[in-house]
Amino acid sequence: MKRYYFLLMLLVINFSLKAQDLKGFWIGTLKLMGEEPPEVAFEITANAQGQLQSRIHILNQKVFDVATEHLVATGGRLEMDIPAMSTRFEGSLVNDSTISGFFLMNDKRKFTLNLGKRASLPVAKLKRPQEPVPPLPYQEEDILFPNTAAGVTLAGTLSLPAGKGPFPAVVLISGSGANDRNETIFTHKVFLVLADYLTRAGIAVLRADDRGVGKSTGDYESATNEDLAADALAGVQYLHTRKEILSRGIGLIGHSLGGDIAPIAALSPEVAYAVLMAGTASDMETAVKEAVAVMGERSGATPAAIKINARLIHDVFSIIKSEPNDSVAKIRIAAALLPLDKEIAQLSARDREIMELTQPLHVEEFLQFLSGPRRADLLRNQAGVLKRVKCPVLAINGSKDVQVLPKELKRIEKALKAGGNQQVTIKAFEGKNHLFQNAKTGLLSEYPDIEETIAPDVLAYVAAWIKNKVQ
Known part of the structure; x- marks a missing residue:
């Protein structure tokens, strides 16, 4: 056993000496429960001074060039902050084509993300021809x-x-x-x-x-x-x-x-x-109800689904506007959801998907509106x-x-x-x-x-x- 441990240590030391081997594309699928798993690609390059830098792409969501900060690559470790995603990546170089790692969210949740090295991105970046290209005339x-x-x-x-x-x-x-x-x-x-x-x-x-x-x-x-x-x-x-x-x-x-x-x-x-x-x-209530109705209509939702959703918005927002106590508001919202939940259950799965109506409804979905800023928006x-x-x-x-x-x-x-x-x-x-x-x-x-x-x-x-x- 000690012999294999010693060989493993030699392997780690070997890869710790090749931080520049990190340059290239590293791709993996984030392990999430109950959601479409994001396919994440790290594009690691080096600047003129030889310092490593990285950008992140979410390939299946068509999101490219997400900025990272504080990249550290040393001792076989790769770490960086991703402010736009409220997360941090931490990983270890297993071999020259594999990184074992995870996303650590700001709220301390942790999601596995293992990466494999690729020669290029498997999808083309979206074209953005209006973005300025140096040298700039200002x-x-x-x-x-x-x-x-x-x-x-x-x-x-x-x-x-x-x-x-x-x-x-x-x-x-x-x-x-x-x-x-x-x-x-x-x-x-x-x-x-x-x-x-x-x-x-x-x-x-x-x-x-x-x-x-x-x-x-x-x-x-x-x-x-x-x-x-x-x-x-x-x-x-x-x-x-x-x-x-x-x-x-x-x-x-x-x-x-x-x-x-x-x-x-x-x-x-x-x-x-x-x-x-x-x-x-x-x-806010008027703006949200009107916009959601138009989006639902253009996406193919039935009038019944749009009508139920409008009632849901009205009932929840009315409670929040009239009840300053968060605990009482939560109880009242839960009670208001019960009769609406029965009607939502009669909608087609397609209607519920378009209008983003869970079945059954959960009071937790609406608690964000109890925050100070969202209460201020409603009033x-x-x-x-x-x-x-x-x-x-x-x-x-x-x-x-x-x-x-x-x-x-x-x-x-x-x-x-x-x-x-x-x-x-x-x-x-x-x-x-x-x-x-x-x-x-x-x-x-x-x-x-x-x-x-x-x-x-x-x-x-x-x-x-x-x-x-x-x-």
């Missing part, structure tokens, strides 16, 4: 700026146009979920493409990682829209300190949820204008916020958007003008989806397969509107 600078009141430091990238300033500038505000500075969605780097276009057009752009993402500190999940608006304002205040920036020409662009956050930040006199890309003027008067915005506003949406319906444009216009704002521009883009891509159905399933990240006519319109407002 300057980019990685910066840090504080939200002092919140004790948060935001990490971002400032893009400065070529030529002599001062330049008008925008702070970008991302949509729901903890986003990186590029607002990476289904492998589309939405804010990277937007920033590239605007900077080439002579507009400086500041885009930042959300709280708790990348090098930004803080916790995203505990942040309200008001907290995130304060982060955006901290970016505006930072830009006011830069001599390259035109102080009277600093505005905001918010996409999706960012289109709801931007009006909160735009209440500050430091904000010169705001662009709302797929923002809302509705209360917020978004139209009331818009009525207080006095700076120029451009609100745009796509006619095929199923996440934020285009009918929100008229609601936004009504709210702004009701508050006396006469500097309002409303624009609907025919055939565009929630990402402002040219789309066929507008459904989320199309996003990764469309090569275009943002339609050129949308980019041109936004840039022209901003330049017109800061002349």
Whole structure:
């Protein structure tokens, strides 16, 4: 036995001396219970200094180039953090073609992931032709700026146009979920493409990682829209300190949820204008019910399934809005689910799949809405916020958007003008989806397969509107 142990130790020492052998593609299937197992690929390369670096691809989900941090390869060990996935990979080199490892989630759950070396990726990366390729005709600078009141430091990238300033500038505000500075969605780097276009057009752009993402500190999940608006304002205040920036020409662009956050930040006199890309003027319950109904209809759900789902949303949200005690709310939600569960059981499996209705229903599915930020979302008067915005506003949406319906444009216009704002521009883009891509159905399933990240006519319109407002 000791002899075999000694041989094993020699084997480990041998492979610990070949860290550079890690370069290449390492592919494995994550062991998950009850879910479609993600097929994960690590693409490990070396920079000019010979230091190893890695990107991750989720092959069967068409997700590519997920950033990693703090890669360590020593003593036959491979370790790295994956902030976008809230996880860390730890593995050991078994031989020159096998790594035994696991994902360790932030919540301490552990999932096995064994990797085998491959000569190439088994699927082609999706094309993203609008992403800028160096050398760039403008300057980019990685910066840090504080939200002092919140004790948060935001990490971002400032893009400065070529030529002599001062330049008008925008702070970008991302949509729901903890986003990186590029607002990476289904492998589309939405804010990277937007920033590239605007900077080439002579507009400086500041885009930042959300709280708790990348090098930004803080916790995203505990942040309200008001907290995130304060982060955006901290970016505006930072830009006011830069001599390259035109102080009277600093505005905001918010996409999706960012289109709801931007009006909160735009209440500050430091904000010169705001662009709302797929923002809302509705209360959260209305916006969610309407969007889910359209998505269900376009995906083939029956009217009965759509109707039951709308009742489910209404009943759960009504309880949360009226019951401040979490424990009591949980009991009341569980009671409300019982009669709905019987009706859902009568739906076809296809209806339940489309509308994402589990059977039986579980109260745990809805507890996320009891958090402070989600309670605030349910109670917020978004139209009331818009009525207080006095700076120029451009609100745009796509006619095929199923996440934020285009009918929100008229609601936004009504709210702004009701508050006396006469500097309002409303624009609907025919055939565009929630990402402002040219789309066929507008459904989320199309996003990764469309090569275009943002339609050129949308980019041109936004840039022209901003330049017109800061002349």
